Amino acid sequence: MQVTKSTVFKNHLTLELVVLEFDAGSFVPQSFDLFKQPLPERIKKAVHKRQAEYLAGRLCATQALIALNFENPIVHTADDRVPIWPAGTFGSITHTKGIAAAIAGLQDRATGVGIDVEKLMKDSQETKLQTHILRDDESTQFHELSKQVTHPLSVIFSAKESIYKALYPFVKKYFGFDKAKLIACSETILTFKIMYNLSKQVQTGLEVNVHYQLTDGLVFTQCLFETE
Structure with a gap:
């Protein structure tokens, strides 16, 4: 497989980021x-496209x-x-068609990070999926974000994916997009508030x-969560 x-x-984070096409x-x-990477049993059963994405991410x-x-x-898979990051490290992996990325850092305290890359949705998809991704009380901030970017729902979707990855080590269970509410936005940063008690470290409020950026038809987001 060709990678570059x-x-x-x-x-935007003080961690090691690697992006490969x-x-x-x-x-x-x-x-x-060839790349000296293990092939998990469940990935052996996947189609070649999925195997290629998994390999690129690793x-x-x-x-x-x-x-x-x-x-x-x-980096094995649980x-x-x-x-499963090596002891003393933490990180996150993401991929979409033809591009993969991973970020990693040394862990001196409980820390989580999430990154996500997505292809921008078509306008029809953004309209159709709003009720699945947005809370009812996010409409005002969604409207504000739409003044700044051409694909606001794609950005929020990716941001919530990064939040999920960053918080998962502390929650240890699935939680939906409704658990995070967009409360502020700028040209490069979205701020969300957690609306439910999800764990000891992840509480309401x-x-x-x-951090978000749009380029070449893609949105890329990064979220860092550090416990006190």
Whole structure:
């Protein structure tokens, strides 16, 4: 499988970010061996496109950890499909068609990070999916965001995905988009408020910031959560 480094996204966090562009069409099952990456049993059963996306994401994670001076790092997958980062590290992985990214850092206290990349939705999709992604009380901020970006729902969807990834290590269970409410937006940052008690560390009223950027028909978001 052909992969090349990309600088399509800026990194707004003080962590190691690696972005790769990959050609899923050039993927062959032997690609895992060529890149010295393990092939999980459940991924063996997936179509080649899914295998290529998984491999590209793990390559990004490996390169991010190498940048943190880890030798031969491997990011395995837990039963709940969450990446298992080496002891003393934390991170997040994302991918969409032809592009993958991973971010990683050294963990000196309980910290979570989430990143997400999405292709911008078509206008018809943005209209159709609003009720699935937005809370009723987010309409005012959604309208404000729509003055700043061409695809506001795509941005909010990606932001909530990044929030989910950043908070999951502290919640340890699925929670829906309704648990986070958009309360403020700027040209690069969205601020959300958690609306339910999800765990000891994630309580009602908690505010989290998400960095966002749109480029080349994609939206990329980053969310860092640090416990006190």
